[in-house]
Amino acid sequence: MAHSRHIFDRQVVERQRVDALARADYPDFLDKLIGKELLSRLEMIERTFEKCLVMGPSGNWFVDAVHRSAKLQKVVWQSGYPGNAGDVVFDSEWLPFKDNSLDCVIALPGLELVNDLPGALIQINRALKPDGLFLAALYGGNTLAELRHVWLLADEALTGGASPRVAPFIDVRQAGNLLQRAGLALPVADMDVLSVRYDSALALMLEIKKMGFANPLTQRSKKLTSRRMLALVEEQYKNLFCDDDGRIRASVEINYLTAWCPHESQQQPLKPGSAQKRLADFLADDEKANDE
Numbered sequence: 127m128a129h130s131r132h133i134f135d136r137q138v139v140e141r142q143r144v145d146a147l148a149r150a151d152y153p154d155f156l157d158k159l160i161g162k163e164l165l166s167r168l169e170m171i172e173r174t175f176e177k178c179l180v181m182g183p184s185g186n187w188f189v190d191a192v193h194r195s196a197k198l199q200k201v202v203w204q205s206g207y208p209g210n211a212g213d214v215v216f217d218s219e220w221l222p223f224k225d226n227s228l229d230c231v232i233a234l235p236g237l238e239l240v241n242d243l244p245g246a247l248i249q250i251n252r253a254l255k256p257d258g259l260f261l262a263a264l265y266g267g268n269t270l271a272e273l274r275h276v277w278l279l280a281d282e283a284l285t286g287g288a289s290p291r292v293a294p295f296i297d298v299r300q301a302g303n304l305l306q307r308a309g310l311a312l313p314v315a316d317m318d319v320l321s322v323r324y325d326s327a328l329a330l331m332l333e334i335k336k337m338g339f340a341n342p343l344t345q346r347s348k349k350l351t352s353r354r355m356l357a358l359v360e361e362q363y364k365n366l367f368c369d370d371d372g373r374i375r376a377s378v379e380i381n382y383l384t385a386w387c388p389h390e391s392q393q394q395p396l397k398p399g400s401a402q403k404r405l406a407d408f409l410a411d412d413e414k415a416n417d418e
């Protein structure tokens with residue numbers, strides 16, 4: 127499978143997340159929020175899954191919660207992260223699983239940082255058994271939109287150009303379309319947008335680093351950021367995205383995806399031309415009923 131243009135440095139992506147999860151002061155509030163939502167959606171499905179793969183970095187809280195779930199009989203973890211070492215080591219861009227070998231795949235945030243997301247979804251579809259479940263959370267297009275904007279303004283003001291500073295993410299509509307392109311059935315994509323507040327832009331950027339999401343772009347600048355640039359970013363952020371109490375706000379968009387590996391038992395759309403009654407007939411019936 128040919129990769130698309132490499133936007134993300136995968137080694138940097140994995141190293142940063144591994145290092146972050148090993149920190150005693152790792153900020154896990156988003157992990158817990160997303161994990162609870164994914165498990166809540168799993169609990170609403172009235173069936174159990176024999177073999178489930180959990181993709182993406184997961185802290186100990188999610189590991190423990192998944193092991194307590196009665197919906198999953200056997201869980202295989204993507205290893206290399208604290209709390210789940212010893213299962214299967216692989217890059218999320220290349221799944222080492224046979225076709226039709228998994229009953230469920232749960233993907234924590236991380237798929238948004240692969241270079242070939244359509245290819246990764248196709249591989250997931252192939253690895254699932256017919257009527258197998260795919261459940262995922264990805265950071266979406268509005269995530270850190272404010273920070274991306276002020277970096278562009280600061281770069282333009284000081285250098286006359288722009289250096290990629292904040293990773294681009296797809297929006298929820300694109301995510302839903304990719305599920306269909308990958309051949310997954312009954313796709314559902316919805317989003318939740320949070321506004322998280324900080325004392326300063328510097329505090330926001332430090333927390334992003336602690337989470338392991340510092341700039342992973344292959345075209346990122348390797349030069350140290352000057353104090354003058356950081357001061358201008360801080361100034362622009364305060365000017366544009368500051369609340370009355372002096373704190374700045376940052377958007378976080380979370381896209382939740384649900385889809386199934388196709389199976390003949392699933393509800394199928396009607397074939398074009400198979401309708402037994404025209405829309406005009408329904409409208410005529412409604413008009414007749416209103417007249418009576």
